[in-house]
Amino acid sequence: MFATEFEYQRATSVSEAIQLLSNNPGAKILAGGHSLLPMMKLRLTSIPMLIDIGGINELRGISVENNILRIGALTTHAEIAESYDVKDNAGILWETAYGIGDPQVRNRGTIGGNISHADPASDLPTVLKVMDAKFTIQGTGGLMRGGSRVVSADDFFIGPFETDLGENEILTAIEMPVLMANQHAEYAKMAHPATSFAVVGAGVVLTVEDDVCTAARVAVGGFTPVPTRGLTVEQALIGKVLNEENIASATILIHGDLGSDVFGDVFASAEYRQAMAAIELKHAIFHATGLAHHN
Amino acid sequence: MTTRIFGSGIRRREDPRLITGGATYTDDVQLPGMLYAAMLRSPHAHAKINSIDITSAVGARGVVAVYTGADIEGVLNGIPCAWVPPGADLVAVTHPAIAKDVVRYQGDAVAVVVAEDRYQAEDALELINVDYEILPSVTNPEAAMKPGAPQLHEDAPNNQAFHWVSEGGDTEAAFSAADVIVKDTIIQQRLIPNAMEPRSAVATWTKATGELTLWSTSQNPHICRFLASLVTGLGEHKIRVIATEVGGGFGSKIPVYADEMITSFCSMQLGRPVKWTATRSEGFQSTIHGRDHVEYVEMAATQEGKITGVRSKIYAGMGAYLSTAGPGVPTILHGLIYCGPYDIGATKADVYGVFSNATPTDAYRGAGRPEATFLIERLVDLLAVELGTDPAELRRKNLIPKFEEGHDVISGLTYDSGDYEPLMDMVLGHADYSALRQEQAQMRENGHYMGIGVTCYNEICGLGPSQVAGAVGFGGGLWESAIVRFHPTGKVHVYSGISPHGQGEETTFAQIVSDELGVDVDDVTITHGDTSNTPMGWGTYGSRTTSVGAGAMVIAARKIKEKARLLAAHLLEAAESDVEYRDGQFSVKGSPDQSKSIQEMATMANVAWNLPEGMEPGLEASAFYDPPNFVYPFGTHLAVVDVDKDNGHIVVRRYIAGDDCGPQINPMIVEGQVHGGVVQGIGQALWEHAIYDDNGQLVTGSMTDYALPRAHLLPNIESLSTVTPSPHNPLGVKGVGETGSIASTVTVYNAVIDALRPLGVTRIDMPLTPEKVWQAIRQGHGS
């Protein structure tokens, strides 16, 4: 299986990449290639030009400043899974990155490539949503003309393989608030046995004060066009003591948050995945709150 | 012998080349001027070909030739089926290497492009325009036999490929007299073997000599040559098949496929070497599948738990055409072992082989025997529930008592040797079966579901006596041959017609020959896999390599030893009857000082300066070994699983494999075979499934959808063994290549159903995906 022929350009800077994008209709950005190349090899897509941004070092790196964790778009899953900055400030992302694919996929796959691809079965969109992440996007305007914009994870994902990213824009960085001592976050997933993709994934970030949940961000993904926030679940959790009973009665409400647009396949039907959403949410909250070992 | 290497777990001699990247598999072969072939395959399950336009492809960059079904007509004969079970009215439909008028499954080849490189060949495939008229299709074998189902072949009404019935005893009487009858419907889902090395062929035609050399990913190069001769019309003496390094087979590299023949055709047409290598996606569609049975099965028993009868009605999917050994799998290799390790009074297998718009099926690890073991052992568990007895005890009650020299069972087989109960006790003891049952009861009280599956099996392998092969319609013999040759320096070279491809027989054979001849194991080389320098052989499958292949070697080695002994007597000036052999030395009885080593005899025989009257020079022998009977390994396996009732997720907590394959030449290799087989069987129970949609499209057509067993999903396997020699071959060995997959699928399945029994679950279709388990729990009965 080989791709059809295409042109290949190496960009040495973000602005050059954007220039190439805007001059070459249909051109695509190549980061690690773990989303794009398999599709091209299977000839599911044919792309006239690939613009390789792999050499742009300004897009790499992890830093923490003013309680904001910043991750360059070209940072690999492995780098995230091995970063103490991520572990200490966003443990949920650290663990999720370690659960993506396999070691080789993590060595090549990048957070920016993953998000831009917006595969509904991917873990990161769900996690970044509950982490209230913001994505920095660079467009043709150029830095001088304010060509950079910021979009929240809530708004970025539009549909399966569809994002807010414009034709001539590049995702450059992901930022999120670091988790505070009173915040508990967890991502639980049922992984497909072949790919480790999420059959159902559930992410939670809970703020707990004096045993009472004061704030919550909850989302499920893997089987919906984009990760779905569990707004009614969040409402039901807030103000409650996080005991088994309250968690169970809140998580079950995820069914109401899910629209009718849920996916199934031969491995797991939509009906099953819908039912598992509450289960995985429960697992996530149990782990986040330390109740897991009681069960 | 004092220094026997038989029984020693020495490191494999195959490994140094494999761990350094130094081995040459078929796709690694590069020849000067080599071209690359790519197959255009039907995207449809069933369609009429109205026309094929190859104009653009022919003119594309790098393209040397494009051939369609019309081009091979009259040049390549059809791909033959070589196993025709007798009395089954088998319809031998024509299987053209390239479809010309009709395609019958997704993946059927319709054209081949030959180009200067792989990429250009694949590019040109997209330029071929085929006008298809889509026809209705059917993939499920039971549905294919229903009235009104789409018909695949004119000669096969109702898509019936054959109807094979085998009855031992009077099943009707056994079932009428039964106190208890238990029944089940079993779906043996389609599986895709997925050897890690995709199929590949490199063909090179030498016009001047009229000789074809074909590197092929084959488990049986001599059969490949035989059938290639039938397809191409070339004499066997003009075909050389090379399969010296093959990356796994599991049955999928037994058949002779269209692709290898097409590749040969291309080379013969173009006079240049041609390589074709399947991509994995291509392999999913065009390499044989396994299993695919819809089974209605039942078991009769007395109130006391004595099993009195087993019978089945089976629709066995053959796919669109009959693969090389396809029809033998659900018949001869399946229906004759319904007694399993038990004394059962009556058995009947009633098997329909059915054409459907799916990839042809053939032998996949275990081939017919996993299906048989599954149905017997499933029914025994159902019987235990029905009778309210412990499933292990019920099995014990029915086991055939120890026998050493043959035991006839009603299905017509004579088991070689068996001592089933001690191994069962060993496994139950090792597992602490009664403690597990107590734990299970306690866990259930807390709402947790763990289950225990216990399986007793025996199987038929070491195929087999050739007379029987002929009687059961196998289109070849099942003997093996070997040439054992001493070089003048006392080193030994063995040429075998058998063709291991990962099983490690270069090592085990060398161990055997080393022992027989009293030479160091490193002084023995084993050559196999190339028809030009090995004697005829029937190949590696059916766990026959060691029991049959080594049989030939041992006989040849013993012939050599006798010749060397006579030569030694001559040189020692002793009476022949006074010279005896021990540990590589020939000595005169009573005077151990007067001795000659076998290596000295090798030198003396090869220089031939002083031979006894009438003795030919040289020290080598060939032998042909046709075993007097099959061999019957047996065992008890036990699995412990935990099932999460909330999401249906299964964890195999423990797996214990107790197997008796007779004396173990290399226990390390035996254990490795068990591990691999068990895991493949677990794959069937839990993950693997070739699914076709309603239009005959293979939905699980890549490794992203077809879940293969992976390291992080599996437990360690605890291996135990006993040793019961077979009286049927010189070494007493049985086979072990398939025992794991024969036993483990039903063992894990039974454990899962056992776990869920309190929830009212009696059956779940495989694979036991979380959803299917969850649905079954929700419904509280068989789903």
Place this chain on the structure above:
Amino acid sequence: MNIQLTVNGKAQEKEVDARLLLVHFLRDDLGLTGTKIGCDTSQCGACVVSMDGKTIKSCTCLAVQANGSDITTIEGVAPDGVLDPVQEAFWDNHGLQCGYCTAGMIITTVELLKKNPNPSDDEVREGLKGNICRCTGYQNIVKSVQAAAKVNRS
């Protein structure tokens, strides 16, 4: 496209098509056939090589993406003919049968042990999840990895 890279310690410079996969570059252009192709979809790991010290699936990497990198294939694991402890361990512990997945398994193991010199069995299994073996049931591979870890630590 012109690419320059180091493969098994040797500098290479070639003209390649943009779409040429790294695995084909290694196998067909450089004749390093020890790296295998087992699937189309980056699932099986037969094609794993090390790029700049990190394992990658060379079927999901363009040759042009490897420009400027330092690649080690199975042929380069024991350059001076002395087997690496990982290779020895696979040999000693019957960590392979047909050998087709072995190059990928060994390269993966080298990185796994570099990152985690003292792994648990579960960590080993997790670390091998990108490499499919159809023969061994993985058990003797895990045993091999553990044996190599022990040698490396001593």
